[in-house]
Amino acid sequence: MQLTLGPVLYHWSPEQWRDFHYRIADEAPVDTVVIGEAVCSKRAPFKQDHVPDVVERLQAAGKRVLHASLILVSLPRERRQTRALMEAANEAEVEINDLTCLASLGGRPFAAGPFVNVYNEVTAGFLAGRGATRICLPPELPLTAAATIAAALPEVAIELFAFGRAPLAISARCYHARAHKATKDNCRFVCELDPDGMPVKTLDGDGFLSVNGVQTLAHGCTSLLRDIPAIRRAGLASLRLSPQVCDMVAVARLFRDVADERLDAEEAERRLSEIYPDVPLANGFLHGAAGHVRMGTGPGSLGELR
Secondary structure, rough: EEEEOOOOOOOOOHHHHHHHHHHHHHHHHOOOEEEOOOOOOHHHHHHHHHHHHHHHHHHHOOEEEEEEEEOOOOOOHHHHHHHHHHOOHHHHHHHOOHHHHHHOOOOOEEEEEEOOOOOOOOHHHHHHHOOEEEOOOOOOOOOHHHHHHHHHOOOOEEEEEEEEEEEEEEEOOHHHHHHHHOOOOOOHHHHHHHOEEEEEOOOOOOEEEEEEEEEEOOOOOOHHHHHHHHHHOOOEEEEEEEOOOOOOHHHHHHHOOOOOHOHHHHHHHHHHHHHOOOOOOEEEHOOOOOOOOOOOOOOOOOOHOO
8 A cells, every 4th residue: 555645735935845855755655746836826935945955855855746737726826827737647656636637638648636525436537537647536436425526436546535634625714814914915924823724713722623724625635544454355555644744654664653553543543643743643534434433443434344
């Protein structure tokens, strides 16, 4: 089973973003790394100068590099940027996060990110027919559906969102800017103040969601560590780890050790809670339950796949 490190969804400083990927290249047991700005096009220029060096470092370490497109393409300059990225797909492998990207690919191979709504084998087959070689399914999809898609398309690497705050929605409005009484056009990049997302609580003070600029994320952190045996039996090819402000090298090592059966999943998840403390772990979506729920691994918890 392979491991993929997804793109950094938050607005980190250019140096933090660069150094994070340098360490991933040198130390993390991941097979594929997705880089680029997927959430807000205004953030892209901050890291642009570091991209060539990051790509070179990752590839020298034997990592496959994918370049992510924006999740929501709405402005003329975003359309131009997206078109240029897709047309460069011969030189740089791309991961699309918006179906408008297909028009510029011209049948060239690509990966599909978890922001493309692939909920069944028909949609996955359509993308495969257009050149998709790997598809990361949306995080809210249960394992039963993921297994059906994987069985129908054995030639496509099907991936599950396995760690990180699950992305739930994207908007043309910037929640971060509004929270700081600013507009999207004059946001002053206040999202940089919350490098792990801005927590949103209910009126009763309970954790509810996390805000990342124009993006809404889950309050809790997805962890499929305890579900890896069932995921393997379901025929899934890869697990995706979404960067959070914690030791992502240690997180990757835990997933690698459990996938290779060198470490017990329960012990691994205990260690994960220490690496990323004070954030509840959840896997409800995979079990067909509410996403914030943390399900067990007892008999029947994933139906026939168990």
